[in-house]
Amino acid sequence: MIVNKWGFPDLGFGMGLRTVHYSHILEHWPQVDFFEIIVENYMGSGGRPIYMLEQIAERYPVLLHGVSLSVGSTDPIDFEYLKLLKNLIGLVKARWVSDHLCWTGILGRNTHDLLPMPLTQESLEHVSRRLKVIQDYLEVPLVLENPSTYLEWAQDQLTEWDYLNALTQETDCGLLLDVNNVYVSSYNHGFSAQEYIQKISGEHVVYHHLSGHTNNGTYIVDTHDDHVIDEVWALYTQCYQRLGARTTMVEWDAEIPPFEVVHAEVLKAATCRKPVVSKVG
């Protein structure tokens, strides 16, 4: 079993905090180990979002997850964004913050999509340089998530796991290993998801995401609108067997069902950690 290098504890099993569940949470204060928030929904707002966050952060650990860092962009780093992010880190006393290995736009424009990075030496050096600046500024480790991707660049030289491993070596960033994304990208590009999980730098994996997706036959879209599929549960079990207990959360972002349904999916993740005991007699 590999322990993550910062000694971040296993926080257990959590879920994404979504507005449709606010009233359920405030009424029932359910047994959830933590909530993960999308930071952009709380940054720069002085209204209900931050009020809700303060209430929830009083009772639960809150993990910060972003979609707008654009770590791979060739535009200058957006320090206005980082300043707001740092405020939020202070507010919930976060020990790390996560975002994606991607870029969202250049030439001053934001597409608000998680666009794929070329897996080249040039790109690796570029992201490394930026990651160091960002981590110095934020004063907490940045934890990068493997995104779901739908294309590969003609000039790619590295596998995604080799790229991420090199990045962790160079910058000491953490990894958010999204097990569903490994599956989605492996399906879309024809690599082995098992090999990915076997080769990813275990000591850098801080936590896991799990979610559902939409399989359109020739490709999968990472829609987060359904239950986690069996193949992804199997990969998650592989992660547990290799890495041990790591903080795990379920993302359900579209067609969001009642709280209990998402919560049941969270609890299902816990069962993957138990050794299978066959009934005798």
Place this chain on the structure above:
Amino acid sequence: MAEREVVSNAKGMVLPERSPAPVRVSRQKVQAHGLRQQQAWLQQVVTCPPDRLEEAMANTGDFIKEGYGLDPESRLWIYRGMFPLRMVESLQIDFPGVAYTLGPEAFEALVMSYVEEHPSSSWTLNHLGLHFPAYIARSSLRGRTFLHQLAVLELNLAQVFDEPEVPALNPEALQSLAPEGWDELVLQPRPTSRLLKFDYPVSHYLHQVDNELEPRRPVRHPQRILIMRQGYQMNRVVLPEAGFHLLRDLFSGKKLAPAVERVVRKFPAVGAPELQRWFHQWGDWGIFRA
């Protein structure tokens, strides 16, 4: 009012059955491009208007790997297809009334032409609609004056939603203000209180849209609105003309006594009981800063 919520998922994106991008793609030897060029190229493919797509995708083979399962054009189409969904969804949340009035197709066309002129340049989608009302006013849309005013109301609602919370002057404090201090007294609005004047009953119309009452476009009729956020709930009320004038003077920084004198002069029917009732209401609503 719906609350914007950014999430990290991809949009449910189904490729059309026929080849989505009828463009000829060069399949020659891959040319090396730097990271900046690669990003500029993909961004152009994802965001350019349809009439520039063929040109943008002409050298796909230089950039995108001949993949497994899907051809490079279809792969690009997945990203390109998600872009309008994101833009339309974002402005639909902020401008549900405009979206309802135009219907899905015309709204999407408007959003995409708007985004072409005013692309998002911020980390947040909250600012995407900032120029949308002005863009509508300059458009050739039928009934654009009404649509513009509706968009102004909706933009203000979206902005007030995110304004910082500052303490309100409580009703007792407002009632106990001694008349001798009125000459110098300035009552400041909270950032979550805004006044708007329209030539169409847009607030009433939006209320009907929100409640799925399927309203028809209204005829001209002036409407004066106070938007306020109370306990993180968005509310708005229609004000009488005189009350609106008085509040507008106060919100603009005029001192209380001269503002009251002005409104009484302009609207002689306004007497002490009316004024008292207004201030009582405004105190209860918590629209002034403490």
